[in-house]
Amino acid sequence: MQATLDVTGLKPFTKALACLSKYGDDLTIYATPDSLSLSSTNSSMSAYARYKFVKQFFVRYNVGDKKTGRDRLADGVQEVLTVTGQLLTKSLLSILKHRTVEKSVSRCELSIVEGISSDPDDEDNDSLESKLIVRLHCKHGVIKTHRLLLLTPTSLLAPGSPSTLSESRLTIGPRSVKDMIEQFPSTKTAKGNPQLVWTFSHTDVHLKSVDSFFDSKAGAQLSTELTISADEFDVYDIYCPPITIAFHLREFNASIAFADSLALPLDLRFTDPLSPLYVDLGDDTFEALFVISTSQVHGAGGGASQSRGASQAANGDGPNGNGRKRSRDEDEPRRLANRKKPMKVVQRTDVPGYHRTSEPELMPPPSSIPQRRSPQFSQPHAGPSSARREESEPLFFPPSSLSAPRPQSPLFTQHQQDPEPLFLPGSQPSQAIVDSGLGIESMSAAEFEAMFEGDEEEMELLGSQTLSQKQLMEGGESSLQRGKEEERKLEESETESDTEPEDDSMSFELLPTQESREGDKSFRPLFED
Amino acid sequence: MRFRACVENVPTFCKIMQVIDRLQKKCIIQFKPDVMRIICLSDANEAGIQVWSEIKVSTLFNEYRIQSNADNIISMNIASASLLHALQGIQNALATSGTGSGLGGEEVLMKLAKKNDQALLNFALTTPTRTGRLQSLTYDVRIEVLRALDMTKINEPLCPDADTLVLLPSLPTLRSPVERLRALSSTLFVRANIGPPTKLLLEVTGDENEVKVKVEFGVKYVQINRQEEEDAEAPGKDKERLYSVPIVAKSFVKFLNCHIVNGHVIAAICHRHCLILYFYIGSAGADAGGVLTFYIPSLVDDGPM
The missing domain is CATH 3.70.10.10 (Proliferating Cell Nuclear Antigen)
Known part of the structure; x- marks a missing residue:
């Protein structure tokens, strides 16, 4: 291009x-x-x-x-x-x-x-x-x-278009809307993302800051309200007034700043309190579309539209939010295909990784965790948390589910296609076990346990005094290691109740890395008298 | 308990709150029948700085009506930033509507109100927008009404008559040397004599006595009244003697944050007791927009002055 x-x-x-x-x-x-x-x-x-x-x-x-x-x-x-x-x-x-x-x-x-x-x-x-x-x-x-x-784009997201039947349309100059928003001091200073509640009635538009202290958040100390004549809008076509919508300002302000710099009027479109707000602007050579999700308004009186919104909220916040997803994922088939592919891959490799990390294990966390979910995505997986939704509802759902992370780069995708297991299943011997030379990889569970039991007896025989020269001679190198390992296990057995063979093999996997530490245990005086 | 007034001088009120906001997150505002008091207590900041100011009701408000069972006094705890934001919003609205100064013109109604059992200070105004249509604006600032009993526990610090009074150099001038001094030590000595020539000294000693820095300003001695002059003429008063007060350097820096507001400052030094800074918003004297009194206590001195 x-x-x-x-x-x-x-x-x-x-x-x-x-x-x-x-x-x-x-x-x-x-x-x-x-x-x-x-x-x-x-x-x-x-x-x-x-x-x-x-x-x-x-x-x-x-x-x-x-x-x-x-x-x-x-x-x-x-x-x-x-x-x-x-x-x-x-x-x-x-x-x-x-x-x-x-x-x-x-x-x-x-x-x-x-x-x-x-x-x-x-x-x-x-x-x-x-x-x-x-x-x-x-x-x-x-x-x-x-x-x-x-980078290769992870997915081409596109918003759906609002249903034109119940759509409300507004047109306003950037200067006017900027003046309106400037009346809300919190929009200028707050580090967060302030929200405004807009109520459109027949003749007036009523704006209210949501950082209202009536929600008894300690931080909010100021509540601002502005009522302005509907005439301020060049086009004021409200489908069923009064209607109340609320949305965050950070992004909206960016759009206004752009419109203001080019002196272009903004066209606002919205349907109900739960569908996103669409802002269009542009001229002959370019067009801009902004879609901003709206959120549920608490307590604020909005009449009929409010209760309608509430009932829709109940639907929308269901386990999977299917109803909304469908309407928004209207998309070109080609794009859909584009988006579906990585999602599927991600899901497949993601499941074992997720399960592994959730298991209590002896293993230390892996040094790199490409498969771990980012908190942003793992949250919806645990079920739609309404608290988070209230703050910002995702507008664009990936086609299959919310929970799958987006692949970040082609490298990552390749990794998923040819997954190298982070954790070896218990039934497979790990390289560390093979390297240990104990023959554990060929043992059955019973043999494996028997090996330790034998050690235990040996330990008892020898008493608590550790690893004399004699034992070294007798048991050889591997027996020493096993003895030490067993010793360590005995120490840990108070805290670790899980002694299944699978986990034992896991703990053996650590052996090479911990050998040196174990070796340090034998006491040697630093200075001879 | 009733309270209602028109804010006539939004810019000054705004400036006062700008200063307070720089100093402390919360403040106490006490409305009395003739004055408005703004109090910042030392317990909310570690530097020990306090503000006790009285502003005549007539400088800020008109149609001022107040009524309460406690001698018609209403005291409240208020978040300075919120009140400031409300006032800035009002100022902004008045500015866009074209009345410019914000003096007169539209009425800004301030009143005590209650919404959902929450006491608040409500500001309401109606102004024309850029296109000339009317818009109505309300700001609700959450407050906590203080009982009269609580207020009796809050007492202004007592201090003797000032040993010397000087007119400080402009605050922006002071800022950079003070910032440098603060880097050297946490204790700042403020010294001044009566003069003439009157001089103001800002002095620090490094924490390990390795360095001593003195910044000297030639300043003007302020004569409050005849009486003072006569006292000064009295033989006991040594005009050359430097009156000193050691203070937490940070508190002086905090005070200097007020430089964002135009004003004049008169510093009163009570030898080894406290430093009092009178911040006159706008111009000093009778036509000042308001006076904010900063009280900075002396540190317990641990050596020769």
Whole structure:
């Protein structure tokens, strides 16, 4: 993909990136021959932003460069020319938002080089990794080139569209809405993510801060309310007033800031208190869509719509929230397929890992835990926690389940396809056991226990005095080890009640690493008198 | 218990709260029939700094009505930041509506209210928006009403007459040297004489006596009244003598946080007892927007002054 921006295009492009960076850390690029889409989702998946720049926005724009033929080779048999990639928004933004860029750059070329190139001569194409190349043409013939590594997007998330039947539509200028929100001081200072409750009635709009202290949270000491005439809105079409919705402001403010910088009016669409809020803005050359989840309002009077919302909440917060998921996952089939694949893989490898970590075991935690769930994802698995939902409901559910973590990189995916067990099942001998040379791997459980029992007798015979020279002679090296191991086991037996062979084999696995420590036990005076 | 007033001078109220907010998270506000008192006690900050200020009701409010069983005094505990945010919001609304100064024009009604059994200070105003349509704004600041009995336990620190009174240099000027001094030691000596020439000394000694730093400012001696002058003329008073007070350096830094608000400061030194800083918001003198009195106690001295 090649896209060239001139000075006039660069400003809104940078502003859009700044806005996207407020929505989420990762930027997903999706380029088709007609348009370039940039999207971002926040970590709790409760807000989504997408900018779609049409071809005309750029001075020059093409995907899958037909002219050179070189890239065509690279693309191979790919029929639909799309280019995708993912990177940290900040890394691109920091390049474009730089002070000197605004002053001196006359042209900015963005190009994506896909990593499946076979041509070794092209220095841009010589790696397996996809790259985003940013070339800034500055004054005095200076050309700055930045190469940013692109990841394969984990999933292309897209929001569903609201049902148009019961939709309410509003249009308001950015300045007005900014003035309204500025009245809420908590929005400026609070580190958290403040929430506002909007009640749209026939003639008035009533805004209320949710950091209301009536919920008796010690932190909140100020509650703010604002009532404004509905005339403030250019379009005010409420489906069934009064209707109350509540949403967080962090992302909304980012959208307003963007709209304000380009003086574009905002179109707001929403249906009921539980469906997300859609904000559209744009002009001829680009369009932006923001989707922000709304949340349940406590106590605030909202009339009929409120109780309707409550009943829907009961449905929506069911065990799997199926009803909502379906409506939101309206998606192109191709994308669906894209998303389904990694999910499935993740789930399969994930289960054993999850079970293992939840078992009480003698083993130390593995040094790297790629399969461990991030807390963000493990929480919904334990059942929908309503407390978390209230804060921010995930807007976009991955198709199969919430609980599966997203693969982070191709490397990770490969790991899943060819899973190397982190924990060896008890029935299989571990390499450590084989290495110990005790022949444990060929023993049955009874033999295994017998081995220890024998040791026990030996221990009793010898009394508590440990490991004389004589014993060393008699028992040899392996017997010494076994004796020590047994000794250790005896020490531990007070705390460890689980003495199944499987666990014994697990504990033997530790043997090589602990040998030196065990060896230190024999007392040697540091200084001789 | 009833209380209701129009906030006439939002900017000044806002500035006062800005200063208080810098100092302490919570403060006590006491509304009396003729004055509003803002009190910050030392127990909420480790530096031992206290604020006792009285602001005339007429500088901030009009249509001031107050009624309570405790001599028409209402005292409350309030989060300074919340009150500040409310006032800033009001100021902002007044500014966008075009009245600019926020003086007069729209009425900002402040009253004691109760919602869901929670006492609060309610601010309400109606202003035109940018497009000229009316909007109504309310801010509810949660408060904790203090009983008269509780208030009797809160007493202003007693101190003798000041040994010397000087007009401090502007706070931003003081800030950087004080920051440097604080890095050297936790104890700051504030010294001043009567003069002329009047000088103010800020002095620290390194914790291990390895370094001694003295910053000297030429300042103006403040004569409060004739009486004072006569006293000063009295033969017993040595004009050259430096009156000193050792204080926790951190508390002076905290006080200097007030530099965000324009004002003049008169420092009173009670030798080996305390440092009192009178912060006049806006200009000093009779037309000051308000006076905040900072009380910084002396550290127990452990050596020659």
